[in-house]
Amino acid sequence: MADHSIEEAKRKAATRAVEDHFDPSATYIGIGSGTTIVYVVEAIKERSTNPNIRFVPTGYQSRQVIVKAGLTPIAFDSLPEDAVLDVAFDGADEVDEDLNCIKGGGACLFQEKLVAERARKFVCVADYRKDQPRLLTNWPSIPIEVAPISAHTVIHSLRQLGSANPRVRENLLPKAGPLKTDQDFFIVDAPFPALLTTADVAAGAAAGDGTGGSWEVERLSREIGLITGVLEVGLFCGLDGVQAERLRGEGRSTAGKLGGQRPVAVYFGMQDGSVKVRTAPARG
Incomplete structure (x- = not known):
């Protein structure tokens, strides 16, 4: 019963995140790794009417999920040099109240960070167990x-x-x-x-x-x-994609990054069937 509850929480969080952030006219979308992302891809498949969208996986597992859904993957290193992902969806092992994340439980953290920093916004989807006041509260390392x-x-x-x-x-x-x-x-x-x-x-x-x-x-x-x-x-922390874009617009350096590694929002599927949405406090 507990496992079913957790999977339902993941599904509801994924559905809500896609409803809020998936644009059918998008060109490139990042797809992260892990069990929660299966539900993200399912929700996108239900809403996608644009066969021209290319989906950028963060590893072998996420590429298989994209292919199985009948969507079109593109390797990260095949992106045009100036291309920015419209959005990247991914999970997390733990998220603190400032939206800093621990990722890498599935061993895909390098490619996950590449994709997050190439996106206009990184949207995180997780279940209630990942919602903690500080990182390394429950996740051990x-x-x-x-x-x-x-x-x-x-x-x-x-x-x-x-x-x-x-x-x-x-x-x-x-x-x-x-x-x-x-x-x-x-x-x-x-x-x-x-x-x-x-x-x-x-x-x-x-x-x-x-x-x-x-x-x-x-x-x-x-x-x-x-x-x-x-x-x-x-550790996914620092700027998010919206902040990075604003700094570039002001002529302030973002170390050559197109986006940011911190999510703009996290969708937590809760035990009671609701979805809790957290956005980060503003930064300069």
């Missing part, structure tokens, strides 16, 4: 994609940053060895204490720079990203 040769060095550096027991993720069958991503990289899962939001730091809760073990989300994401051998960090 930050997924980090690393070059296999660097795994031990990265783990040592993560310990220096305060991660208690970072580990290379293994396949479900231990004899198969470490799990490999679509890039043939490893995933290191790094536990940290619950992460602070920018509001926590502004309110004086802590400096957020690792002192006393307390990290703010964006600060920790930057620090991990600086470790040699790290391809990408499973």
Whole structure:
């Protein structure tokens, strides 16, 4: 019964998100990974009357979902240089009250971030279990994609940053060895204490720079990203696509990114059958 309730919550959240953000006249749409995205694609299929839309998957699994639905996939690296996705739909492993996300439980975080940052807006769809006040409340660790040769060095550096027991993720069958991503990289899962939001730091809760073990989300994401051998960090934070577009319009740099990695909205399917929609506080 519990599993049925969770799947129904995912379906309702996906349906509502597609109703609010799917445009039948779109050119390119990003499709993320995970079980919730199956319901997103189903909802799009029901509403799509435009055979010319191209769907950009974040990995092998999401491409299969697109193909099975009779929609047309296009590889990320086949997009025209100046093309921007109209919207990207994806799930999350955990979302805090500022809409920062942990992603990478399914080992697709690098391609998920590529797609999110190429979209005008990233819309996140999840069930009620993912809705938490701070990241690393229930989800145990930050997924980090690393070059296999660097795994031990990265783990040592993560310990220096305060991660208690970072580990290379293994396949479900231990004899198969470490799990490999679509890039043939490893995933290191790094536990940290619950992460602070920018509001926590502004309110004086802590400096957020690792002192006393307390990290703010964006600060920790930057620090991990600086470790040699790290391809990408499973923290989706910072600007969202709307904010990035506004900054570009004002002539302010967004580091060459077309969009942002933080969602503009998260749709949580709730236990009572309702859908809770959260949008992020405004930023400069």
